[in-house]
Amino acid sequence: MEAYGTDALGLLGDPTRRAIVELLARRPRTVGELARALPVSRPAVSQHLRVLKDGGLVVDQAAGTRRIYQLNPDGLVAMRAYLDRLWDDVLTSFQKAAEAASVDVEEEK
Amino acid sequence: MEAYGTDALGLLGDPTRRAIVELLARRPRTVGELARALPVSRPAVSQHLRVLKDGGLVVDQAAGTRRIYQLNPDGLVAMRAYLDRLWDDVLTSFQKAAEAASVDVEEEK
DNA sequence: GTTAACGGTAAGTCTAAACTTACCGTTCGT
DNA sequence: ACGAACGGTAAGTTTAGACTTACCGTTAAC
Numbered sequence A, B: 001m002e003a004y005g006t007d008a009l010g011l012l013g014d015p016t017r018r019a020i021v022e023l024l025a026r027r028p029r030t031v032g033e034l035a036r037a038l039p040v041s042r043p044a045v046s047q048h049l050r051v052l053k054d055g056g057l058v059v060d061q062a063a064g065t066r067r068i069y070q071l072n073p074d075g076l077v078a079m080r081a082y083l084d085r086l087w088d089d090v091l092t093s094f095q096k097a098a099e100a101a102s103v104d105v106e107e108e109k
Numbered sequence C: 001g002t003t004a005a006c007g008g009t010a011a012g013t014c015t016a017a018a019c020t021t022a023c024c025g026t027t028c029g030t
Numbered sequence D: 001a002c003g004a005a006c007g008g009t010a011a012g013t014t015t016a017g018a019c020t021t022a023c024c025g026t027t028a029a030c
Helices: A004-011 A015-026 A031-037 A042-054 A073-108 B004-011 B015-026 B031-037 B042-054 B073-108
Strands: A058-063 A066-071 B058-063 B066-071
Touching (some): A004 A073, A015 A042, A015 A066, A015 B004, A015 B073, A031 A042, A042 A058, A066 A073, A066 B073, A073 B066, A073 B073, B004 B073, B015 B031, B031 B042, B031 B066, B042 B058
Antiparallel strands (some): A058 A066, B058 B066
């Protein structure tokens, strides 16, 4: 099992995928709509959507001959959780550094 | 000028870079320390560090013949801001969808 | 039942970038 | 002053993956 938020973060590495996510954040769209809004072909969009879906960042539903994609809030939550974790580590790291520095000052006296 | 948080997010697309960031989150380290903790060569680490530095995610300082790298909190803040923005869009998107749905219900009567 | 719109998938190409080895400059210790 | 440790950079290789075209199945409209 791979940590969820970490590779979801990796999904946003590609600019086109970021653009898709940003478009879907504003409102759900069909594959064709996305393709028309982007400088790449429709199959390219389909492939990105599959990756995003596998990563848990989007969900889709059939609507006649079309397929409506929208962001999966859980995916965003997972990414934020990952960043929060990093943030926590950084804070405690800084705190330890500060404590060590003050110890040094004490010893200097 | 390119949006700050967005391409910082792109930097975490690479697994090795994510590992470096996670190691630096816990405590500052030298290049050699990072390389020893990772399955890639030291030059590879150097190259990743340059990318991370250009992206504003890490800062470094000379210490004798070594070079100490640590996370730049501003970088994390920027990434979180980006995610918060997406989150905001998703929320308003859902809200609009809910409103539209309730309007539909009204019209059904 | 036929046609058109929509979208997923397969196959192949091509480029970006992650990695290696080799080399060089700098700083410290002795 | 000399050697060793540390780390940045250049050059070259190789792989991942983003993209295209071509094709096929499905649904809906008429």
